[in-house]
Amino acid sequence: MHTSELLHKYHVDPNTWDEMYRNEAVREQYQGVVNFLQQLSVDELNKKEELAKRLFMSQGITFTVYSSGEGVEKIFPFDIIPRIITGAEWDHIEKGIKQRLKALNLFLKDVYHNQFILKDGVVPVDMVYSCPHYLRVMQNFPVPYDIYVHISGIDLIRNNDGSFYILEDNLRTPSGVSYMLENREITKRIFPDLIPSNNVRSVTEYPNILHKNLVSLSPRQISNPTIVLLTPGLYNSAYFEHTTLARLMGVELVEGRDLVVDNHKVFMKTTTGLQQVDVIYRRVDDDFLDPLIFNTGSLLGVAGIMNAYRKGNVAIVNAVGNGVADDKAIYSYVPAMIRYYLNEEPILKNVPTYQLANKEEREYVFGNINNMVVKKTNESGGYGMLMGHAAGEEEIENYKKEILKDPRQFIAQPTISLSSSPCYMNGALTPRRVDLRPYALCGPGGIEIVPGGLTRVALREGSLVVNSSQGGGSKDTWVLAV
C-alpha cells in the first residue's frame, strides 16, 4: 500500500499532541512501523486484524455481556498498531513514577502512624479523615518493610505540548497488566520480526519480578513459602488476568472459600489437609476482605484474615487502606508530599485540580463548567464523571445538585486534550486519543518498572474517555531501547 493511501485519513487535531506525526512528517520512532505497514495491502492488514481477534477469542481473553438471558462473549477491543515511546521519554516517565511512589508510600506510612504531614498542615486533617478509604484498623500497624504500595498502575496522559501529566494514582488493586503481556504476545504473532527489528524492550520480566517481591515478603523465613493470588472468582471481569498472573508466577489461585483462619494463621484447604499461606496477592477490595471487620455480608473474603495480618502471620499485597492515597481529592496534594518528604521538585506534573468542598474553587468551577471534567473522588472505571464540554444543560444542572449534597466527594479538572495515536480503522490509519498506564513494582529491593504498560485508547472519534467500560480499547505499548 502506498503511503498516501495508508495516511490519507490521518487528520491530526491542531491542538493535540500526536504520537506519530509532527509538522506533516512521521516521527522517527514510528518510521519503522510505517515503512512496514506500507508493504502490506488493505487485505493483508484486515487479515491481521482478524487473526488478532481470533487469537483473543480462542485464548478465552473475553468478558461476558448478558443480554436476553444469554451470555455473549466479547473480546476487549484491540488495535493492531503499537503505541511507541522513545527511550528518552521512558527515562523521564520512569524517574517521575519512582519519585511519586516513594512519596506516596511515605505518606501512607505517615498517615497511619505519626501523622507529621497532617500536624505540619501540608495536607488538611479533614481531607484524610473524611476519606472512606482511610481505615482506622491500619493505624499503628507496621506493614512489612514499610511497603504499602507493592503494585501500582499510575495513569499518565499527554497534553498538547507533549509533556506527561499524572491523571490518577491507582494504588489499590490496579488491573490491566495481563493486557500489557497479552497484547505483546499478539503483536508477535501478527507482525513477525517487527519487534526485534525496532529494538523494542521486553515486558516479559513482569511476573518474575512480582514473584520475587512476593516471596521476599513471607513472614516465615522458609525457602519455599506458600504464595496465593486471591480472586473474587470466575465471574469477576478481571478473572482472566488473575489466572494469567497465577499461571505465569506458578502460584496458587484461590477464592475466599478456599482459605480459613485458625489461631491467627491463614490456611488453604487442599486435598491433603490444611496448608499454611504466607503471602496473599489479593485482587479483592478492602471492603470485601474480612467480613468480621469490613462488609459483613461479603462472601468474597476470609473471616479473621485482618487479625492474622495484624499479627504478622501473613503478608497482604497491596497493603490494606491504600485508598486514602489514591483518593482523587488527596491527589492534588501529591506534589506537596513530594516536596515535604523528599525535598525534591515533582518530575511529573499533576493536572490542576479544584476541590469542590472549597467554596471559592467550587464557584470558579461552576462558572467555567464547560471546560471542566468533574469526577467523584472514590469512583473509578470512568463512572460518575461529567464531561463539561459535551454535557447538555439539564445534565449539568442535575450534576450540580449532586455536588452540592456532598461537595467533598467531587473534584474538577480542566479538560485536558489527550494525545492521539494512530489506529487501524476501515483500511487506513486514523488518530484516536490514548493514555498510558505503566505498572510499577515495589519490593524490599526498591521500585522496578517494566518498560511498557497498558495504552488505553478511546475508539470513538473525538472521545476522551479511554475506560474499557465506556467503549475504550487497548494497544500494545512499545518502549524503544534507543
Added chain:
Amino acid sequence: MLSRVADSLYWMSRYMERCDGMLRMLKINYAASQDDIQEFSWIPALKLLTYANEAEATALAKNSRDVLLYIVIGKENSNSVLNIATKARENGRSVQDHITKEMWQCLNDFYHMMREERVIQWLQKEDPITILDILLKQCLLYFGTTDVTMARGESHAFISMGKFLERGVQTADILDVKFSALGGEYEKAADAAYWKYLLLSISGLELYLKTYRGGFEAMNVVEQSVMNGNFPRSILYSVKNFKQYFERLNSEKNYKSYNEVGFMIGKLESKIKFTTTQTIVNEGLSKFLQEIKTDLLAIGNALNKNYFAYS
C-alpha cells in the same frame, strides 16, 4: 492441591468424557436409524442421555433430526452436549492455572465450535455425521493435548480419575439400556445389526470380530465390554486405570481418606475380575450392572467427601 481445584479438574474431565461418549452414541444411533433392516428406535438413547419422560421421548423419537438437535444443542435440555461442554469449560476456566494453556484453548475452541451456526445447519438439513465427526475430532484433540502436555502430577491424576470413572459409568449404562430393552431374552435379538451397533457405539466392533468367531452372542458382548482388560471402554479397564491414578494420591497426610476410597475401588475391581459371564447371567445381568453403577457412584461420592469437600 486445593480441594476446589481437584473438584473442578475432576468434573471438567468427566464432562469432556461424557461429551465424547454422547457424540459417539449419537453418531452410531443415527447410522442405525438409516439402516432399514432392523427396527430402530431412539427411545433407548433418549432414556440414556436425557431426562425426557416417556411421553416426551415418544414424541421426540419420531424424528431423527429433532432427537439430534435436542441432545446436541438443546438449550433447555440440561444434559445436552452443548450444556455439558459449557460445564466442562466453566470448570476448566476456574482452574486455568492447573491445566496447560493448550488444553484450555482446546476446551475453549470446543465450546465456541458448539455454538456455531453451522452445527444447527448440518444437524437439521445436511449430513449430521459430518458435523458429529468434526465435534468428535475436537474431543479427541482435547484428549490428545491432555496426554501430550499435562505433567503427570496430582492434577493429571484427578483428570484421569474423572475420565475413567465417567467411562465406566457410561459403558455400564449403555449395556444396561440395550440389554433391558430385550427383557432378559437375549437370544431374541438374533439380528446381527443389534449387536453390531451396540459394539460400534463403544468402539468395540473390530476387537469383537477379531476375538470371537461365529457371529454375535450376547454372552460374548458382555464378556468383552465388562471384563476384557485390554478393551479401553470395558468396565474392568476403566476401573483398573481409575485405581492406578488413584494410587498416586497416596501420602502420609491423608492415609485415612486414601484407605477408605482405596478399599471401595479394590473391592469393585475384584468383583469384576473374579466372576464369569455365566455367573453374571445366572444372577441376572441387570442386577450385576446396577451393582457396578452403584459402586462407581459410591466411589465418586467418597472422593467428593474425602478430597473435594471444602465446607
